[in-house]
Amino acid sequence: MTPDIKTMAMDDLTALVESMGQKPYRARQLNRWIYKKLAQSFDDMTDLPKNLRDKLREKARISNLILCNQQMSKDGTRKFLFQLDDGETIESVLIPNNKGAERYTLCISSQAGCALDCRFCVTGTLGFKRNLHTHEIVDQYLSVRRCIEHDEKNGMTAITNIVFMGMGEPLNNLNEVVQALYILTSRIGLSKRKITLSTAGIVPKIYELAKKGPDINLAISLNATTDAVRSLLMPINRKYPLSKLLQACRDFPLAPRRRITFEYILIEGLNDSKEDALRLTKLLSGIRSKVNLIPFNAAIQTVHLVKMSPDYKKSADDRTHDFQNTLLKSGIATSIRKSMGADISAACGQLKAAYTDRQ
Ligand code: SF4
Numbered sequence: 001m002t003p004d005i006k007t008m009a010m011d012d013l014t015a016l017v018e019s020m021g022q023k024p025y026r027a028r029q030l031n032r033w034i035y036k037k038l039a040q041s042f043d044d045m046t047d048l049p050k051n052l053r054d055k056l057r058e059k060a061r062i063s064n065l066i067l068c069n070q071q072m073s074k075d076g077t078r079k080f081l082f083q084l085d086d087g088e089t090i091e092s093v094l095i096p097n098n099k100g101a102e103r104y105t106l107c108i109s110s111q112a113g114c115a116l117d118c119r120f121c122v123t124g125t126l127g128f129k130r131n132l133h134t135h136e137i138v139d140q141y142l143s144v145r146r147c148i149e150h151d152e153k154n155g156m157t158a159i160t161n162i163v164f165m166g167m168g169e170p171l172n173n174l175n176e177v178v179q180a181l182y183i184l185t186s187r188i189g190l191s192k193r194k195i196t197l198s199t200a201g202i203v204p205k206i207y208e209l210a211k212k213g214p215d216i217n218l219a220i221s222l223n224a225t226t227d228a229v230r231s232l233l234m235p236i237n238r239k240y241p242l243s244k245l246l247q248a249c250r251d252f253p254l255a256p257r258r259r260i261t262f263e264y265i266l267i268e269g270l271n272d273s274k275e276d277a278l279r280l281t282k283l284l285s286g287i288r289s290k291v292n293l294i295p296f297n298a299a300i301q302t303v304h305l306v307k308m309s310p311d312y313k314k315s316a317d318d319r320t321h322d323f324q325n326t327l328l329k330s331g332i333a334t335s336i337r338k339s340m341g342a343d344i345s346a347a348c349g350q351l352k353a354a355y356t357d358r359q
Helices: 010-019 025-035 050-059 122-126 134-147 149-153 170-187 203-212 227-233 242-251 274-283 303-308 317-329
Strands: 066-072 078-083 089-097 100-107 111-113 128-131 158-164 195-199 217-221 260-266 289-295 333-336
Touching (some): 010 050, 158 170, 170 203, 195 203, 260 317, 274 317
Parallel strands (some): 100 158, 195 217, 217 260
Antiparallel strands (some): 089 100
16 A cells, blocks of 8 residues: 555655655655645645656555534534544544633544443443554644634634543554654644643553653543442453552653643542542552543433443532542642533543534
């Protein structure tokens, strides 16, 4: 199969243009067309000689995601449904940052479907379809930028942050994700400090990420303070229990002033007691951490949750604040995350990439 330009390393791109009798700067031009000027075909690259474009078309290709649908939430969150070459579908979510609508965080997917089956997640009920290729991960960023290009040109928008919190477990697709991370940081120029990879806790891969990846931020979807409750919510915990997961966090090399984020969905009566909060402070001791408390989204009624208890609901506001205060008192930075995009099924755990989402 002809190589995809979007997955080629700079050295390979240079070798390709040199094999066509061109100077190395042509590779830099190609890079700029793909990642800065958002070109979708060789024909778009108007400052490359026509004979070079013809040769490139013979030896390489540029794949593009197909945008099937986009929806806008009343809070400004936008959800994008993309189709891949083989017909699988994925979703990406563009979230306005609190500090102003001109800055956005893009939540991207790393797999079509997911094998981990976390009980609070609609993607988990789809099962695993396949890993995304590097270009399919990066292309979510490029395609969304293309969608907001008009506003971007007027200086109204910029995607400043990327979170790997969409469909799939990124560490179960580590090689492609790491390649995508290098493209996002080195070739596109996004700040490593503004990229976060969130995992359900694939312990050996956390160590592998520390060795192979650029030093982006790590987030752990924690959600419980005992193995019994965590295994109930996240079956992966049976394989990698809390003690192993938190040891991997302690061993994770953190750049100065960085912290690991722990995400914690609060479900009333299940994981939101004073004892849970106190246990959490102990579990996180020795880890530079911050905690994001996420009010449970009662609109997510996965088959599993209904079986476990049809009555799960979001913790009452006073319990949520008590939980937060206990953590704050022990010196752990803790915030309560505002749920965004729930009205278009773009909130945490709601992504399902179904055509039925179309309006
Ligand atoms: S929460 Fe993440 S890891 Fe868990 S099932 Fe959903 S997509 Fe997979």
